[in-house]
Amino acid sequence: MEDFLWFKEISKTFATTRAVDNVSLAIQRGEIFSILGPSGCGKTTLLRMLAGFEAPDSGRIILDNSDITDLPPNMRKVNTVFQNYALFPHMTVRENIAFGLKVAKRPKAEIRDEVDRMLTLIQMQDHADKKPAQISGGQKQRTAIARALILKPSVLLLDEPLAALDLKLRQRMLLELSLIHDEVGITFIYVTHDQGEAMSISDRIAVMNNGRVEQIGTPAEIYEAPKSSFVAAFIGDTNFFDGRISDVVDAEYCRIDVPGLPRMLCFNDKKLAKGDLVHLSIRPEKFQIALEQPAANPKYNVLPGVVEDVIYQGDHTRYWVSIGDDWRISISRQHTRFMLDEKPIQWRDQVFISWFADDGFMLER
């Protein structure tokens, strides 16, 4: 796929707040690209600059080989679906969807055909004559999407589009959004602070923090190989360990001294040397937990510990295991049928936790 939309070294400051700080992004034609980060990290400002509602202090925005940085919003082939949908309450669903084409003074027959096509796409044929107050949250959402798509934008911007919906409806709308995306084939840019939403809908994600992009990658790359502590902690849960390389075993592995823990074996993906400081992340589901000591395996680390807390969460259980006086490690264990025959692990049990040396991730500090 080709790069289609470029943010080139974009910055924007409001008074003393640097909302967007030298952001460069290359987005491909037809992908669902999410901008993910906590409140205030600059996501909306970046989106508003792309839509033309805000001008960058420096940097350029290139869309389909044209520099659109100085174009007014109505001259950009970019449309936005806002969090509150912004539907006209006195107009029917059909009139709301037709609005953009009406303003553009397109022929009546063309407007009718295009609106019918959109109503079919969002499966709202039976609700075309209702007003926004007479339809559900999900239906309002779909109407807002159709109203934005009818102008045939090259890029659809979705700013926290599901924030107003309840959990079940959010899950359904995520699926519907990907189906609509497959149908229309244009680029979607999806802004959210919800990592679950971003993980399930995106081809790629840019994780933002404090106006900067911390990492860009597929959902799996970002989850499995976070580059910074911020990304590791923001996307899912993790355990952090600070230590120092005690020795380099071979081209792939090293051993690490972490104060308060026995020496551990770790995949040395950063090719660190003896004496270097290490900041390590190990996700809770990468640990195994057992009442019996597991069979020895040179690639596995095993530590004895005591269960401090057990939290049943339906599909998995979360265990907090203390190791010595200084460490509490979070472990999550997916439930399987086989576990029904096992003696359950309980509060105060002596356990063994183990993990594969490749499952620790060295992070930039």
Ligand code: ATP
């Ligand atoms: P949220 O998820 O809460 O919407 P966000 O990641 O979209 O947050 P932005 O709305 O882009 O963040 O805001 C980034 C920073 O810029 C924040 O500190 C915000 O207070 C500030 N900011 C945004 N717009 C303005 C403005 N018009 N005037 C002053 N400060 C602003």
